[in-house]
Amino acid sequence: MSTQFHLVTGAAGFIGSHLVDRLLAQGHRVLGIDNMVRGVRRNVETALRHPGFTFIEARVDDAAAFIGLISDATGRLGPINMVWHMAANSDIAAGTDDANIDLRDTFLTSFAVLQAMRAASIPRIAFASSSAIYGDHGLRAIAEDDGPLLPISNYGAMKLASEAAISAAAESYLERAWIFRFPNVVGGRGTHGVIYDFLNKLEITPDRLEVLGNGLQRKPYLHVADLIDAMTFIVANGNAKVNYVNIGPEDQGVEVRFIAETVVAEAAPAATIQYGEGSRGWVGDVPRFYYSTEKLRRMGWRPSQDSAVAVTRAVGELFVERRQPAR
Numbered sequence: 001m002s003t004q005f006h007l008v009t010g011a012a013g014f015i016g017s018h019l020v021d022r023l024l025a026q027g028h029r030v031l032g033i034d035n036m037v038r039g040v041r042r043n044v045e046t047a048l049r050h051p052g053f054t055f056i057e058a059r060v061d062d063a064a065a066f067i068g069l070i071s072d073a074t075g076r077l078g079p080i081n082m083v084w085h086m087a088a089n090s091d092i093a094a095g096t097d098d099a100n101i102d103l104r105d106t107f108l109t110s111f112a113v114l115q116a117m118r119a120a121s122i123p124r125i126a127f128a129s130s131s132a133i134y135g136d137h138g139l140r141a142i143a144e145d146d147g148p149l150l151p152i153s154n155y156g157a158m159k160l161a162s163e164a165a166i167s168a169a170a171e172s173y174l175e176r177a178w179i180f181r182f183p184n185v186v187g188g189r190g191t192h193g194v195i196y197d198f199l200n201k202l203e204i205t206p207d208r209l210e211v212l213g214n215g216l217q218r219k220p221y222l223h224v225a226d227l228i229d230a231m232t233f234i235v236a237n238g239n240a241k242v243n244y245v246n247i248g249p250e251d252q253g254v255e256v257r258f259i260a261e262t263v264v265a266e267a268a269p270a271a272t273i274q275y276g277e278g279s280r281g282w283v284g285d286v287p288r289f290y291y292s293t294e295k296l297r298r299m300g301w302r303p304s305q306d307s308a309v310a311v312t313r314a315v316g317e318l319f320v321e322r323r324q325p326a327r
């Protein structure tokens with residue numbers, strides 16, 4: 001791929017910051033935008049030293065303001081070839097308590113990005129969607145064209161609405177779109193999620209770990225390094241007008257119990273683990289989830305690690321990170 005200019009929204013977040021590093025390493029120029037609500041400066045510290053990286057702290061959810069911001073940025077920095085839209089609310093439970101959060105951060109960011117792409121003639125978008133668009137299908141290995149698509153969280157609903165808006169934009173003005181349906185992603189720089197929550201809890205009560213639900217929830221986990229590989233692979237190889245692909249490991253995932261035991265072994269070996277009741281960790285949680293990654297395999301991509309290895313590696317990375325002094 002020749003050198004291009006990429007816009008990454010959510011650039012200081014967990015996945016966005018790893019993506020920025022990868023794009024810079026591939027020789028591209030990158031404009032990163034994040035409102036820093038969940039983004040962390042440390043995540044983009046290395047990128048900020050790179051001459052090809054520009055960072056703007058700004059919100060993405062206000063379409064008029066975002067169109068102005070992109071017009072100004074392209075005037076100064078040159079035309080943008082592609083957007084990687086990673087900004088969203090990543091606290092699913094918060095979005096269940098207050099639907100405005102997912103309306104603003106998960107849908108209106110997508111809407112504003114599309115409006116700005118039209119105004120600035122940016123032809124291509126890659127979008128971080130989620131397995132949450134499918135809803136609860138038990139252990140049925142749901143594939144991309146299966147349905148019904150009945151999300152059980154506002155987060156999933158607003159991701160599905162974003163996919164719909166991208167599809168409509170592709171019909172009228174986008175050249176190409178890639179929609180990634182992510183599993184649970186783990187790894188260093190994580191800003192949320194089960195490992196992050198368990199480590200937080202153990203910092204407060206080092207003698208015990210309270211787990212929401214009975215610990216039997218089972219989900220697939222992918223390490224962020226594999227995720228970024230898959231995303232760049234799909235963009236390089238997905239030649240449909242709108243490409244929509246499940247990304248995930250090939251195994252059936254691991255149970256929350258495994259994650260709790262791995263975190264305790266790493267961070268507080270003397271702690272006892274206390275499980276709650278019920279199969280859901282919280283309202284909107286899908287207790288057992290498995291989806292088909294056959295389409296991605298047929299395209300020619302395979303993960304380097306299974307869920308258990310990804311979780312174990314991520315626990316180590318997040319634990320080490322916490323011990324580093326804040327800069």
Ligand SMILES: NC(=O)c1ccc[n+]([C@@H]2O[C@H](COP(=O)([O-])OP(=O)(O)OC[C@H]3O[C@@H](n4cnc5c(N)ncnc54)[C@H](O)[C@@H]3O)[C@@H](O)[C@H]2O)c1
Nearest residue numbers: 010013014015035037038039059060087088090128182185
């Ligand atoms: N991590 C996962 O397991 C997972 C799973 C499925 C989908 N995703 C999706 O992948 C993307 C990246 O997720 P992540 O795990 O890196 O989460 P994250 O919270 O670390 O990153 C999202 C970033 O977006 C920023 N942001 C949120 N609202 C914004 C707004 N209105 N304006 C500007 N910036 C805003 C946040 O500050 C944050 O830095 C998200 O779209 C998320 O929904 C993640």
